[in-house]
Amino acid sequence: MEKNNPFELDAVPRRVMPLIFLVDTSGSMDGAKIASLNVAVQESLKDVGEISKNNSDAQIKVAVLEFSSGTQWMYPQPIESESFKWQDLQASGLTSLGAAYSELNEKLSKSHGFMAEPTGSRAPAIILLTDGQPTDDYKHPLEKLKGNPWFKAGVKVAIAIGDADTNVNILAEFTGNKEAVLTVHNVDQLKKIIKTVSVTASQVASQSASVGVSGNGSTTPADAQSQVVSSVTNAVDTDDALKNVDQGDSTANSGTDDWENW
Amino acid sequence: MVFNTSILGASHVKDNKPCQDYSVAWQSEEDGAVVLVVCDGHGSDTYVRSDVGSRLAGEIALEAVKRFILPVGDIRPDSDWIEGVQGAVTARESDVLTRYSEALPRAEEDMTDTDWMRYRQRLEFRGQVKGIYEQDAIFQALFSSIYEKWLEAIHQDARQNPFTEEELSRLGRHKLVKAYGTTLMTYVQTKDFWFAFHIGDGRMLSLDENQEWRQIVPWDCNCFQNQTTSLCNTDPVPMFRYAFDGTGTFPKAVFCCSDGIEDSYGDYDVAPERLHNYFSGLLNVFVQEGKESTMSKLEEFLPKLSAVASKDDMSIAGVINEGDYHQNIDEDELT
Numbered sequence A: 001m002e003k004n005n006p007f008e009l010d011a012v013p014r015r016v017m018p019l020i021f022l023v024d025t026s027g028s029m030d031g032a033k034i035a036s037l038n039v040a041v042q043e044s045l046k047d048v049g050e051i052s053k054n055n056s057d058a059q060i061k062v063a064v065l066e067f068s069s070g071t072q073w074m075y076p077q078p079i080e081s082e083s084f085k086w087q088d089l090q091a092s093g094l095t096s097l098g099a100a101y102s103e104l105n106e107k108l109s110k111s112h113g114f115m116a117e118p119t120g121s122r123a124p125a126i127i128l129l130t131d132g133q134p135t136d137d138y139k140h141p142l143e144k145l146k147g148n149p150w151f152k153a154g155v156k157v158a159i160a161i162g163d164a165d166t167n168v169n170i171l172a173e174f175t176g177n178k179e180a181v182l183t184v185h186n187v188d189q190l191k192k193i194i195k196t197v198s199v200t201a202s203q204v205a206s207q208s209a210s211v212g213v214s215g216n217g218s219t220t221p222a223d224a225q226s227q228v229v230s231s232v233t234n235a236v237d238t239d240d241a242l243k244n245v246d247q248g249d250s251t252a253n254s255g256t257d258d259w260e261n262w
Numbered sequence B: 001m002v003f004n005t006s007i008l009g010a011s012h013v014k015d016n017k018p019c020q021d022y023s024v025a026w027q028s029e030e031d032g033a034v035v036l037v038v039c040d041g042h043g044s045d046t047y048v049r050s051d052v053g054s055r056l057a058g059e060i061a062l063e064a065v066k067r068f069i070l071p072v073g074d075i076r077p078d079s080d081w082i083e084g085v086q087g088a089v090t091a092r093e094s095d096v097l098t099r100y101s102e103a104l105p106r107a108e109e110d111m112t113d114t115d116w117m118r119y120r121q122r123l124e125f126r127g128q129v130k131g132i133y134e135q136d137a138i139f140q141a142l143f144s145s146i147y148e149k150w151l152e153a154i155h156q157d158a159r160q161n162p163f164t165e166e167e168l169s170r171l172g173r174h175k176l177v178k179a180y181g182t183t184l185m186t187y188v189q190t191k192d193f194w195f196a197f198h199i200g201d202g203r204m205l206s207l208d209e210n211q212e213w214r215q216i217v218p219w220d221c222n223c224f225q226n227q228t229t230s231l232c233n234t235d236p237v238p239m240f241r242y243a244f245d246g247t248g249t250f251p252k253a254v255f256c257c258s259d260g261i262e263d264s265y266g267d268y269d270v271a272p273e274r275l276h277n278y279f280s281g282l283l284n285v286f287v288q289e290g291k292e293s294t295m296s297k298l299e300e301f302l303p304k305l306s307a308v309a310s311k312d313d314m315s316i317a318g319v320i321n322e323g324d325y326h327q328n329i330d331e332d333e334l335t
Helices: A032-054 A098-106 A137-148 A149-153 A168-175 A187-207 A221-238 B009-016 B050-069 B113-129 B135-162 B165-171 B261-266 B271-289 B293-307 B326-334
Strands: A014-024 A060-065 A071-073 A125-130 A155-161 A181-184 B001-005 B020-027 B033-039 B086-089 B184-189 B194-199 B203-207 B214-217 B241-245 B253-257 B314-320
Touching: A014 A032, A014 A098, A014 A187, A032 A060, A032 A187, A060 A098, A060 A187, A071 A098, A098 A137, A125 A168, A125 A187, A137 A149, A137 A168, A155 A168, A155 A187, A155 A221, A168 A181, A168 B203, A181 A187, A187 A221, B001 B020, B001 B033, B001 B293, B009 B293, B020 B050, B020 B314, B033 B050, B033 B253, B033 B314, B050 B135, B050 B184, B086 B113, B086 B135, B135 B194, B135 B241, B135 B314, B184 B253, B184 B314, B214 B271, B253 B261, B253 B271, B261 B271, B261 B293, B261 B314, B271 B293, B271 B314, B293 B314
Parallel strands: A014 A060, A014 A125, A125 A155, A155 A181
Antiparallel strands: A060 A071, B001 B314, B020 B033, B033 B184, B086 B241, B184 B194, B194 B241, B203 B214, B203 B253, B253 B314
């Protein structure tokens, strides 16, 4: 039996909240979309790093999964947001969303994934960025993912890049509600929404206790998700740079896609 | 030696909420029997009277197990049912028909992580309960009795102290029982046997003869992150899990803590040594400095720990058997 001072406060650890980006790098993302996404996520991570640094409860670690004809993690393990080095993504191939869901499901695990932090893990914030419809079977992997307790407890937001090929209903199956699906129509909106969603999701998920229906903490998963949706809705309503973003079923700005001028 | 304390968590100080934890450490002056109880009332806004719910659960559990173990007049309770037997049983499926089934809940290729966790736990339950059906029936009767008395008590509280408009607004469409939601863990020790039971989160650890801490009652996979089973669930009795030992083997110590303390030492599944080291350190201070000095330090320390770590209410209750408990029993018996 190890002897130690039980009244020592020095080594109190912070829990870890994974911020996970699922990035569509299929051929249709080539050009302005992937280029602006590379810039926007990189810039957002500076803010996320600040949130993490100033949060005494939780540290934010970042993981990026790109999916096209297959899937690949940018790094094998989540990395502290303050020191995360973004590697520019290239786009080509198909849209294997189902494969991405399967891979995510594998990693949302204590025994063989990202959640085995000795200091404890908070439920993740997951941001899906895509411009197209899945080219593989996504339904079956998504059903399995939905049975993953970490996924259920996590915050999920989807950003549809352009409305030409994306399907809000498919993305809403991932987020659990349509209000968490945001459709952008140009590079400026894409950059701005990535930053808004990354920062908001990081703030909420790193502070909430991620409790369930019978939970005993201060915030339920539904609360965390609705807090993020509410903050993002507010941003869309009040920020001029986001006023033409469509949220959920809205098609008010449908047909205004402009991915040439950047 | 037995001890307990419950302190108000830092977030509850900030939000002007009451302490929703409740703890008891009781020891019989007559025969040295011990009862430890720790209850953790839920913290979300819906659970508007969880401080009352946890206190009532603790008081009712204490009285229920006392009736179970204490003599009535000259008549000692029957302990034949537990003599020479030991067991540990996890939570069971609510649905009686699937409880003992080996069938997968769905096709193997469609099984989710949650499905597998629950299925594996169902198989564990089947194996654990096999051969101890008599003891299992007695424990189920005890848990039902505690739950029914708790239900009665919370309804009485609601009648005597009608909910305010604000409480009703926070409770929303939920049933009254949600307002009082709480976990419950209890450890009971007599000179002949010990048993323990638990619904919800928090940790109950015992120190074995090899000086190693181990979980005394099997875990329930439905307690995940801050999601926990609770007395306020629709059908909570099957969610109680338990352990017992009537072979005359006793732990050197048993410490029970609410998740406010557990969560301050990281993830128990990934790094259990963090909580074990804390308990070992605390035990050493108790042994070296005695109860009064240690409790004073502990009650000064826990609010500071809450402020820098979980922010939650914190409770701990324990019994340290080494060197005194059974010696006292033997002496009593000799006189």
